[in-house]
Amino acid sequence: MIDEQDGTVHYDGAEGGWGSVRGIAETAWRERPTPGALDTLRRQNKVKGFMCVSCAWGKPAKPHAFEFCENGAKATLWELTSHRCTPEFFAGHTVSELRTWKDYDLEQQGRLTHPMRYEASSDTYVACSWEDAFAAIGRELKAIDPGSAVFYASGRASLETSYLYALFARLYGHNNLPDSSNMCHETTSVALKKVIGSPVGTCVLDDFDVCDAIFFFGQNTGSNSPRLLHPLQKAVERGAKIVTFNPIREEGLEEFKNPQSPLEMLTTKKTEISTLYLQVKAGGDIAAITGLIKHVLAAEEIRWRDENQHVLDVDFIAQHTDGFAEMKAHAEATSWDDIERESGLSREDLGEAAQIYIEAPRAIAMFGMGLTQHVHGSQNIAALTNLWLLKGNVGREGTGISPVRGHSNVQGQRTVGISEKPELVPLDRLAEQFGFDPPRDEGLNTIKACHKILSGELKAFIGLGGNFIRAIPERERMEEAWTRLRLTVQIATRLNRSHLVNGEVAYLLPCLGRSEEDVQATGSQAVTMEDSISCIHGSLGKNTPASEHLRSETAIVAGIAKATLPANPKVRWDEWTGDYAKIRDCIEKTYPEQFHDFNRRVFTPGGFHRGNPARGRIWKTESGRAQFSVPTAMRSIGFEDAPGRFRLMTLRSNDQFNTTIYGYSDRLRGIEGTRDVVLMNPEDIAEAGLVQGQVIGLVGDAGDGVHREVSGLTVTPFLLPRGCIGAYYPEMNPLIPVWYHDEQSRTPASKGVPVRLVANPRTT
Numbered sequence: 001m002i003d004e005q006d007g008t009v010h011y012d013g014a015e016g017g018w019g020s021v022r023g024i025a026e027t028a029w030r031e032r033p034t035p036g037a038l039d040t041l042r043r044q045n046k047v048k049g050f051m052c053v054s055c056a057w058g059k060p061a062k063p064h065a066f067e068f069c070e071n072g073a074k075a076t077l078w079e080l081t082s083h084r085c086t087p088e089f090f091a092g093h094t095v096s097e098l099r100t101w102k103d104y105d106l107e108q109q110g111r112l113t114h115p116m117r118y119e120a121s122s123d124t125y126v127a128c129s130w131e132d133a134f135a136a137i138g139r140e141l142k143a144i145d146p147g148s149a150v151f152y153a154s155g156r157a158s159l160e161t162s163y164l165y166a167l168f169a170r171l172y173g174h175n176n177l178p179d180s181s182n183m184c185h186e187t188t189s190v191a192l193k194k195v196i197g198s199p200v201g202t203c204v205l206d207d208f209d210v211c212d213a214i215f216f217f218g219q220n221t222g223s224n225s226p227r228l229l230h231p232l233q234k235a236v237e238r239g240a241k242i243v244t245f246n247p248i249r250e251e252g253l254e255e256f257k258n259p260q261s262p263l264e265m266l267t268t269k270k271t272e273i274s275t276l277y278l279q280v281k282a283g284g285d286i287a288a289i290t291g292l293i294k295h296v297l298a299a300e301e302i303r304w305r306d307e308n309q310h311v312l313d314v315d316f317i318a319q320h321t322d323g324f325a326e327m328k329a330h331a332e333a334t335s336w337d338d339i340e341r342e343s344g345l346s347r348e349d350l351g352e353a354a355q356i357y358i359e360a361p362r363a364i365a366m367f368g369m370g371l372t373q374h375v376h377g378s379q380n381i382a383a384l385t386n387l388w389l390l391k392g393n394v395g396r397e398g399t400g401i402s403p404v405r406g407h408s409n410v411q412g413q414r415t416v417g418i419s420e421k422p423e424l425v426p427l428d429r430l431a432e433q434f435g436f437d438p439p440r441d442e443g444l445n446t447i448k449a450c451h452k453i454l455s456g457e458l459k460a461f462i463g464l465g466g467n468f469i470r471a472i473p474e475r476e477r478m479e480e481a482w483t484r485l486r487l488t489v490q491i492a493t494r495l496n497r498s499h500l501v502n503g504e505v506a507y508l509l510p511c512l513g514r515s516e517e518d519v520q521a522t523g524s525q526a527v528t529m530e531d532s533i534s535c536i537h538g539s540l541g542k543n544t545p546a547s548e549h550l551r552s553e554t555a556i557v558a559g560i561a562k563a564t565l566p567a568n569p570k571v572r573w574d575e576w577t578g579d580y581a582k583i584r585d586c587i588e589k590t591y592p593e594q595f596h597d598f599n600r601r602v603f604t605p606g607g608f609h610r611g612n613p614a615r616g617r618i619w620k621t622e623s624g625r626a627q628f629s630v631p632t633a634m635r636s637i638g639f640e641d642a643p644g645r646f647r648l649m650t651l652r653s654n655d656q657f658n659t660t661i662y663g664y665s666d667r668l669r670g671i672e673g674t675r676d677v678v679l680m681n682p683e684d685i686a687e688a689g690l691v692q693g694q695v696i697g698l699v700g701d702a703g704d705g706v707h708r709e710v711s712g713l714t715v716t717p718f719l720l721p722r723g724c725i726g727a728y729y730p731e732m733n734p735l736i737p738v739w740y741h742d743e744q745s746r747t748p749a750s751k752g753v754p755v756r757l758v759a760n761p762r763t764t
């Protein structure tokens, strides 16, 4: 695990393989899942099965025998734990005491079993009835200006629940519907909409069967969407080439051992995934992509001169795009010195990557948080689109731009109306369907909501899942301001920190998990979600609920809404709760193009594709064409380099799902037993006068005069570009200023945070 020569930590097996089987077994041991869990895993991501609660990657029409990965299995076992967090537990611990617990220990208490109300006199949560909870929440909401309430969603709840949640917000009177997407792929939604007119990816699974090259930018497939390794492995075996740009050599994108292939498990066989792996600097992608574009433009010139042939798709550029000449002039005018300095990559290495792109008739671009979570994140995506448009690699079989989304229904929640942007929602149709006048002004996204909480203007927060206080930036100030809220309501499955930083009136409402049977007036209900490739899937939970007191997310949203809103004959909360097919009818009515025959198509193998104009080369942009653009910055971070200043990337381990820490084994990076580490290049360690194993702190260096600090981090040598350091999310969130975000979408810039190293206060 530790390299004898350079002392860096690394993982010495392929991703997948026995390590992933061990990972699942360890989670199973910890969670002691309820009977039926194995059967649930067998049904995972299959038609009429249940759709994984982990990542949003597409589900094939012909699934594998076990269509789940290590982390999908962990997520299911986490939901089906036999541990219970009961009223007796809460009676034994004050909220102040629980606030001192580690996040891991809170979630380890297991599933919440009863609706709970915060009692200030005893500083504890006490059990209450659903009816009392709904009535009290309704009373509170009725007493305040709707504009001072926020309804957050964390990307997991079904299309049915999400549609009702957004409808409830609008009937109540606001568009304050931030979503985890605001911290995640909102950059993608904003940037792609501008340049190709569609906010989501253009690929479907079949494209992966025929593409010739796949370029990965800042996405850690092995940890965060391991099922995607299967199509990648197949593509590599067919001879497709994979090129990766990532400051860290992430194991899954280097090589893969298929845990579902007996041959690979029993032999040393593994698939080399990346043909070329370039360790770009954090924030260096605009420069790297500009370098690729320069190479492609130079190759065009030579091929045209020597062979009278084109490298570029000149017909596509002429017919379908706008802004080519300006983009070309900019790339040509950018010097190689600038590109090499800003990307940290050599002209030759970029040439090798460009050659793969030039030679590939069909190429797919994929990306994740490494592009989106930067101050110029939108420009990262626009630059990538420039490169992809050059060869007409959008809207053609085997090509496309494919962001890899996070939460299992985060894309779908936006599709059915969870959006703070009224222009993205068919408000006129909603007005007609439900006989009301929807609010038309822009609502609060995550960052704007944070500002309003800080300024004390916000009165109520409802969380449909998630762990807002842990996921957002600026933790210390936010936690302090949070307690000034009048009302906090958290709809959740397991206890987390956000439940303990509560408002004056606070409710904790436990819901069914997706793997559990959801029985309503008309029987067992199915729910639906949308994956990363815009396919909609039905999901049926079969497991016995963790407690008889749980309600479905749909029923909880309807319960609060009914208690808050005046009666309206067109708004039928009880009927909808009794039969989710009726909610799907409403969704179909609001979005007829995408959801026609919704109920009939719920269980289409592989899901049904809801359509994407850019895939058909219809560009819903301002110009009506696909848009080349000129970057205004060469680096996507929002500050200048300075001596002693580092670019901090906040990372996920292989043993967590966002703020849920499954355990302390980031086996793909060879980091075991702790998350309190800072990963550094060995030369940076030496230059800073530090030694491996030393415990230090990080302080924010954003220059706004606010002191931000995290201490107790062990210096760990790691193969990273100079000047870039890595440490774990969510522990590092106190270091991120609330104002430090993508310029266009306001997605927090969690992958390029300015910090300095300091001696650890605890040891000095």
Ligand SMILES: Nc1nc2c(c(=O)[nH]1)N[C@H]1C(S)=C(S)[C@@H](COP(=O)(O)OP(=O)(O)OC[C@H]3O[C@@H](n4cnc5c(=O)[nH]c(N)nc54)[C@H](O)[C@@H]3O)O[C@H]1N2
Pocket: 054, 055, 056, 071, 184, 185, 217, 218, 219, 220, 221, 223, 224, 225, 245, 246, 247, 248, 250, 280, 281, 282, 283, 284, 285, 367, 368, 369, 370, 371, 404, 405, 406, 407, 649, 650, 651, 652, 653, 654, 656, 657, 658, 659, 751
């Ligand atoms: N097991 C598991 N699965 C998950 C999640 C989880 O926490 N655990 N979270 C889910 C969610 S909500 C999401 S959004 C996705 C997140 O999945 P990803 O998009 O993979 O997000 P991260 O792991 O945060 O970081 C991605 C990669 O970006 C690289 N990177 C950092 N900075 C840069 C840069 O400037 N340029 C480039 N090119 N690369 C950079 C990092 O080294 C890292 O490998 O995963 C989803 N799936």
Ligand SMILES: Nc1nc2c(c(=O)[nH]1)N[C@H]1C(S)=C(S)[C@@H](COP(=O)(O)OP(=O)(O)OC[C@H]3O[C@@H](n4cnc5c(=O)[nH]c(N)nc54)[C@H](O)[C@@H]3O)O[C@H]1N2
Pocket: 107, 153, 154, 155, 156, 157, 180, 181, 183, 184, 185, 369, 373, 406, 407, 464, 465, 466, 467, 468, 470, 471, 472, 491, 492, 493, 494, 495, 496, 511, 512, 513, 514, 553, 650, 651, 652, 657, 658, 659, 660, 729, 730, 732, 733, 736, 750
């Ligand atoms: N520094 C830094 N910050 C980041 C990121 C980063 O890379 N770096 N990533 C950002 C990203 S991409 C995202 S998406 C956000 C994530 O932010 P969130 O989506 O808010 O956080 P999660 O950790 O996914 O939420 C976990 C909680 O959801 C609840 N839960 C789980 N399953 C269910 C369910 O079925 N129903 C309900 N109602 N509740 C459930 C449980 O109580 C659990 O504790 O964090 C963002 N913050």
Ligand SMILES: [Mo]
Pocket: 180, 183, 184, 185, 405, 406, 407
């Ligand atoms: Mo995410």
